[in-house]
Amino acid sequence: MLGLLGLSSLAALLSLSSGAYATSWGQALAYLFHDDGSHSAFAVATLRLPRLLCAFGVGIALSLSGALIQVIVRNPLGDPGLTGVTSGAAFGVALTLTLISVSPIGLLTAGVLGGSLAACLTLTIAGGPRAAQPVHIILAGIAVSVFFLAATSGVLVMSRSSMQTLYIWLVGGFINRGWTEFTLLWPVLAVGVSAALLLSPVLRLLRFDDDTATALGLRPALWRAVAGAVSVLLAAVSVAVAGPLGFVGFVAPHLARLLISRRLAHEHMTLWLGVSGLLGGTLVIWADTASRLILAGRAPAGVLIAMIGGLAFLVLARKELSLGK
Amino acid sequence: MKCTVALSLALLSAAPAIAKDAYPVTVPDGRGAEVTLDAQPKRVAALWNAAADTMVALDLPVAGITTYEGQRPVYLGNSVDAALDLGDITAPNLELLATSDFDLTIGMTHYNAPYAEEIEQFSQFLSYESLNLEVSLASVSSMGKALGQEANAEALNNDFVALIDELKAKVPAEPQSTLFIWSFQNVFYGYQENLMTTELMAKLGAVNPLGRNLNSDEMSNAFVILEAEDLLKHDPDVIMMFVSHGGDVAFNPAYERLKAFKNNRIYSVGYQYSQPSGPIARELVLREAAHLIWPDTFAAPDMPEDARAVPVEFAK
Amino acid sequence: MASSVKYVLVIAALILTTVFSLKLGAVNASWADVRGVFDTDPDAVSRAILKLRWPRIVGAAVVGCYLAVAGLLFQILLRNPLADPTIFGVSSGAALAVVIAMNIVIALANITEGGASASYLPTQLVPPIAMGGALLASFAVVALAWKKGMQPLRLLLFGAVLAVVLNGAVMTLVLSLSEARTELAILWLAGSLYARDIADVLPGLWWGLGCFLAIGFYARSLSALRFDRDTAHALGVETKVAVPILLMAAAALAASAVAIAGPVGFVGLLVPHITRLVFGSSVRHMLIGSALFGALLVMLSDLVGRMIAPPLELPVGIVTSLIGAPFFAVLIRQSLRKVAL
Numbered sequence: 001m002l003g004l005l006g007l008s009s010l011a012a013l014l015s016l017s018s019g020a021y022a023t024s025w026g027q028a029l030a031y032l033f034h035d036d037g038s039h040s041a042f043a044v045a046t047l048r049l050p051r052l053l054c055a056f057g058v059g060i061a062l063s064l065s066g067a068l069i070q071v072i073v074r075n076p077l078g079d080p081g082l083t084g085v086t087s088g089a090a091f092g093v094a095l096t097l098t099l100i101s102v103s104p105i106g107l108l109t110a111g112v113l114g115g116s117l118a119a120c121l122t123l124t125i126a127g128g129p130r131a132a133q134p135v136h137i138i139l140a141g142i143a144v145s146v147f148f149l150a151a152t153s154g155v156l157v158m159s160r161s162s163m164q165t166l167y168i169w170l171v172g173g174f175i176n177r178g179w180t181e182f183t184l185l186w187p188v189l190a191v192g193v194s195a196a197l198l199l200s201p202v203l204r205l206l207r208f209d210d211d212t213a214t215a216l217g218l219r220p221a222l223w224r225a226v227a228g229a230v231s232v233l234l235a236a237v238s239v240a241v242a243g244p245l246g247f248v249g250f251v252a253p254h255l256a257r258l259l260i261s262r263r264l265a266h267e268h269m270t271l272w273l274g275v276s277g278l279l280g281g282t283l284v285i286w287a288d289t290a291s292r293l294i295l296a297g298r299a300p301a302g303v304l305i306a307m308i309g310g311l312a313f314l315v316l317a318r319k320e321l322s323l324g325k
Numbered sequence: 326m327k328c329t330v331a332l333s334l335a336l337l338s339a340a341p342a343i344a345k346d347a348y349p350v351t352v353p354d355g356r357g358a359e360v361t362l363d364a365q366p367k368r369v370a371a372l373w374n375a376a377a378d379t380m381v382a383l384d385l386p387v388a389g390i391t392t393y394e395g396q397r398p399v400y401l402g403n404s405v406d407a408a409l410d411l412g413d414i415t416a417p418n419l420e421l422l423a424t425s426d427f428d429l430t431i432g433m434t435h436y437n438a439p440y441a442e443e444i445e446q447f448s449q450f451l452s453y454e455s456l457n458l459e460v461s462l463a464s465v466s467s468m469g470k471a472l473g474q475e476a477n478a479e480a481l482n483n484d485f486v487a488l489i490d491e492l493k494a495k496v497p498a499e500p501q502s503t504l505f506i507w508s509f510q511n512v513f514y515g516y517q518e519n520l521m522t523t524e525l526m527a528k529l530g531a532v533n534p535l536g537r538n539l540n541s542d543e544m545s546n547a548f549v550i551l552e553a554e555d556l557l558k559h560d561p562d563v564i565m566m567f568v569s570h571g572g573d574v575a576f577n578p579a580y581e582r583l584k585a586f587k588n589n590r591i592y593s594v595g596y597q598y599s600q601p602s603g604p605i606a607r608e609l610v611l612r613e614a615a616h617l618i619w620p621d622t623f624a625a626p627d628m629p630e631d632a633r634a635v636p637v638e639f640a641k
Numbered sequence: 642m643a644s645s646v647k648y649v650l651v652i653a654a655l656i657l658t659t660v661f662s663l664k665l666g667a668v669n670a671s672w673a674d675v676r677g678v679f680d681t682d683p684d685a686v687s688r689a690i691l692k693l694r695w696p697r698i699v700g701a702a703v704v705g706c707y708l709a710v711a712g713l714l715f716q717i718l719l720r721n722p723l724a725d726p727t728i729f730g731v732s733s734g735a736a737l738a739v740v741i742a743m744n745i746v747i748a749l750a751n752i753t754e755g756g757a758s759a760s761y762l763p764t765q766l767v768p769p770i771a772m773g774g775a776l777l778a779s780f781a782v783v784a785l786a787w788k789k790g791m792q793p794l795r796l797l798l799f800g801a802v803l804a805v806v807l808n809g810a811v812m813t814l815v816l817s818l819s820e821a822r823t824e825l826a827i828l829w830l831a832g833s834l835y836a837r838d839i840a841d842v843l844p845g846l847w848w849g850l851g852c853f854l855a856i857g858f859y860a861r862s863l864s865a866l867r868f869d870r871d872t873a874h875a876l877g878v879e880t881k882v883a884v885p886i887l888l889m890a891a892a893a894l895a896a897s898a899v900a901i902a903g904p905v906g907f908v909g910l911l912v913p914h915i916t917r918l919v920f921g922s923s924v925r926h927m928l929i930g931s932a933l934f935g936a937l938l939v940m941l942s943d944l945v946g947r948m949i950a951p952p953l954e955l956p957v958g959i960v961t962s963l964i965g966a967p968f969f970a971v972l973i974r975q976s977l978r979k980v981a982l
Contacts, residue, residue, distance in 0.1 A: 039582065043554045046578050097510075097570060107510075125970040139973050146906055149967030151961045153831050157955055159395070171508065176511040176553050178577060292552075348706060366936035416835050420667040423689035440836045446692050447685075498842055 011285040012056075015292065018049050041055050047178065055176045055219050055301070056281040057094035057185045058242045059252075061234040063280025064196050066249025067256075067273055068231035073134035074237045080235035080249035082137070084144030088118020090156070091148040093169065108184050110239030118144050118276035120234040123225065137228075172243035172302025181241045192234040199227055200269040239299065245284070246300050252280035254324045287292070352471045352546035355453030355464055358441075363448060365473040368430035370409075372417050373453060375400050376431035377405055378611050379394055379605020383474045389427060391417055393596060394570065400511055400597040400609055400632035423447040431468060451550035453602075457521045458528075461602040462486075481604045488608065489528050492615050492623070496530045501618050502561040504533040506551065507599065509569040509616055513556075519547035521601050526614050560584055563593040563618050566637060569598050576639040595632035644926060647919060651933045655702075662698045665944060674847045697834045700901050701840040701943040701957065702936040704834075707849045707898040708724035709935025711911020713916070713927055714891035717867055718884055725910035726895035727798040730778040730903030735896060736830055738765055738774020740814045744953030756915070767829075767900065769844065776802060779889065791951035832905035832958020834943050837838075854895070855890040856928075861884050864924045873929055878888055905958040907965030908935055915941035916970055 016029075023313040031044040042145060070078035080086065092114020096107055125140035200222045205213050256275040271323065288301040342532045351361045370389030377387045381404045390397055390408040397405050397494050409425055411417040415436050422430065429436075434452040437444065444450045451471060453464040462482045469478020474576040505523050507514040516523045518537040527533055538547040543584035547557075556564075568574055574593070580586045594613075597606040612626035613634060625633070650927035663675050669684050678695070684742060715724040726732065782800045810832070826836065856863075862883040865876040895909065916930035942960035949955050 039557055042555060042579070042582060047552070047554050047557075081865065122971075125973055127974070136973060138969065143966045143969040143973065146962050150906070150962030150966070152961050155958070156956055157953060158950060169512075175550070176513075176575075176577060182577075208571075411953055412954075416954060418667050418834055418952035419693050420689050423686050423693060424668045426685060443693070443836045443838060447689070626806070 059281035059284030060277040062248040063252030065234040065254040084118035085115035086244035087148035089115035114235035173244035354451040372432035375629035382604040504561040513551040591632040705935035705939030708908040709912035709931040711895040713913040730803040735775040735899040737769035771900040779892035831956040833956035845901040850898040881917020
């Protein structure tokens with residue numbers, strides 16, 4: 001845990017001190033507390049800080065969302081996108097962008113609405129809150145995702161809009177994200193995190209099959225729906241802020257499991273969730289910082305996450321599956 | 326635009342007959358293909374906006390045109406209203422192209438050259454690229470030759486070069502830094518000096534904080550992704566922005582510290598800045614940029630109101 | 642209703658669709674124009690029909706037929722009614738290969754200073770490159786999932802995983818292209834028959850026919866392979882030989898389709914189910930029926946895509962996804978009632 005905190009602080013310091021106005025670490029920290037009116041101070045406090053906070057927040061949100069999904073579908077290959085929320089959000093954004101001119105907040109809201117709609121569809125197709133089986137959720141999610149992705153492309157084609165511009169958003173990143181985005185993010189994040197932590201005892205039980213769970217006094221389908229709702233909420237707001245970032249939701253919970261040992265992860269759900277969240281936040285901050293430092297911003301953070309996450313995905317998946325399904 | 330059209334009309338009256346022996350003519354186009362035209366093309370599909378532009382400047386009718394975000398080139402006003410809508414330049418409708426009796430199709434190499442074979446089944450095909458001034462001059466010249474207006478096209482080119490020198494001589498001594506940005510939501514692409522839009526401004530004497538890309542002359546590389554912080558650092562005197570998809574530009578607190586913001590010198594410009602290769606577009610860009618950068622020295626040019634630059638409206 | 646009657650109906654539908662696809666489109670064609678296709682010196686509209694619409698119709702039929710049969714094979718061999726060539730990483734592999742090739746061409750053009758004309762990928766090269774990528778991806782899936790033999794579930798899971806990873810790589814690469822080329826790449830990635838020539842269709846066509854030969858050879862085994870390995874063995878099928886060959890044939894079929902039109906989604910997933918509903922589960926009927934229905938679906942989708950808002954076109958891959966996803970949802974709900982998944 002401490003190691004993680006150290007890692008994320010390191011990334012945070014790097015991020016805060018790099019940019020067009022080079023500042024040392026000490027200076028950067030100082031600027032956080034004391035504004036001397038200079039451009040450097042402004043850059044640190046008003047431009048870099050909210051971006052950093054957005055990145056960290058989105059990382060936490062996505063990893064928690066992924067952890068919840070993995071519990072719900074009882075499949076270690078779970079990813080927040082499984083509910084179709086990412087494609088739905090993309091569709092919402094594309095629709096509002098091309099049909100009406102809206103403010104940035106309007107765009108964010110459209111993303112959240114689109115994502116939530118898609119997730120509701122997935123749940124309905126999978127049999128509704130009462131009957132949804134994990135396998136059906138996965139499949140319904142695939143159907144909904146593909147549909148909304150096609151619909152997004154369709155909307156772009158029909159409105160004769162340039163696809164490339166939306167593509168930048170589709171990869172996901174934090175460029176020029178500021179306090180506006182953060183104000184949308186943190187309340188939802190607070191609600192989501194609290195809900196997830198409160199749900200921990202229930203989540204432990206959801207890992208068993210339905211008969212066992214019912215015998216233990218639980219209504220599994222109902223709680224799956226609740227956990228699902230929380231997951232969707234967290235994922236939707238992440239997508240609205242940063243675009244559809246892939247892999248974080250899948251990789252972070254796995255890494256957490258590897259870090260704290262599987263047994264602990266099963267026993268102490270809260271610990272697992274916490275570590276997942278921190279890991280996710282760290283991962284995203286590092287990706288964003290790296291994209292700023294190394295790639296000079298030419299590629300959004302989403303690109304780096306896709307590449308690193310993709311490799312991690314394959315390695316982990318092979319390891320995971322060979323441990324027996 | 327008035328100047329150019331007036332000039333070309335004057336030239337046309339001075340040399341009334343298009344020389345009968347101008348055809349057949351062999352024209353090298355932008356991709357290096359040598360195309361032989363046997364007679365003057367009567368119906369031309371201008372897939373590339375600069376081609377439509379050139380034809381309007383040469384007072385020739387445009388039979389087919391492509392649209393960007395659903396609109397015909399705004400800066401050409403009504404002159405292309407009669408042209409057939411062929412769709413988006415990335416995928417012009419081939420069926421319409423095939424059945425509308427076009428003699429010549431002029432396209433943009435990057436988008437249309439991969440389909441040259443299909444197009445050449447139905448009409449002759451020339452394609453050019455949008456890059457910088459040198460390429461623009463060559464393209465206009467080549468298109469003029471293909472259309473049987475070689476002399477007039479050369480005149481357009483020569484006049485434009487003369488115009489640059491004429492305006493440059495009037496520019497005040499104090500340099501102004503100018504940034505041109507192609508923007509979409511939160512992402513800003515800053516143009517470096519290699520691209521025609523900023524090249525023209527540089528020729529006038531504007532300073533581009535992003536400099537020139539020395540790595541290659543490829544259009545795809547001569548831009549830089551800008552963060553708000555970079556804008557702050559460069560703090561140009563004037564910012565010209567092409568806002569993709571229209572609408573308002575998202576507000577960023579960094580703007581309040583920019584002198585361009587404080588002096589109300591952030592402008593949203595028309596699409597001609599994104600495709601400035603045609604004779605009308607390049608003249609409009611040159612004149613309007615001069616006016617925006619040095620308003621006391623240069624008057625605003627005559628142009629359709631919709632294509633004119635306006636101060637940016639920030640969405641709070 | 643006897644099967645032969647159903648076949649007749651389907652074939653009639655195919656013929657009707659073909660005829661109407663020839664007539665309908667961005668340009669209004671009369672029946673005379675359609676007949677004029679056979680003239681020695683056809684007029685402009687007839688030429689357009691012959692050169693522009695006819696290759697697309699053939700391409701659509703081929704793509705639909707191949708994808709449907711490939712989907713059927715995957716579903717039988719992986720014993721999972723929800724397998725699809727796209728999930729198997731085939732289309733992602735093809736897409737990645739094409740986008741990499743685009744990048745290489747650009748890099749080469751920069752080095753050799755070939756100029757703008759040398760820096761785009763000629764359309765004739767796309768099919769073989771796409772096929773190569775698709776087959777490589779299939780090999781990768783099999784290699785990743787191999788564990789003392791091939792278990793369907795592992796194959797499916799790794800296929801899905803690889804597809805996601807490759808899609809990520811594709812997006813990354815697409816973004817690194819300039820704006821102009823990104824548009825072209827995205828158009829291809831959507832699954833499109835825009836500007837397809839007969840020459841674009843033929844390479845894929847031949848490869849696919851080769852695959853059909855292989856499939857025909859093992860057609861009898863298919864019946865037995867619907868059951869688990871032991872039962873199949875007992876029925877005298879050499880599973881260690883038949884299964885890999887059939888899988889590769891299916892992958893190559895899907896790759897051929899992707900080589901023609903890019904990744905067209907849902908056809909492989911949906912059509913076998915529709916076929917089963919209409920023709921029952923006999924393998925022979927399923928094979929032929931899937932081929933026919935697949936062709937029909939994609940031909941209709943292309944027609945819709947061309948007709949919806951001329952001069953614009955909706956790529957065929959988008960239309961199949963839009964039609965396919967709701968059907969798929971219905972299928973899922975149906976299977977819910979059956980419980981046995």
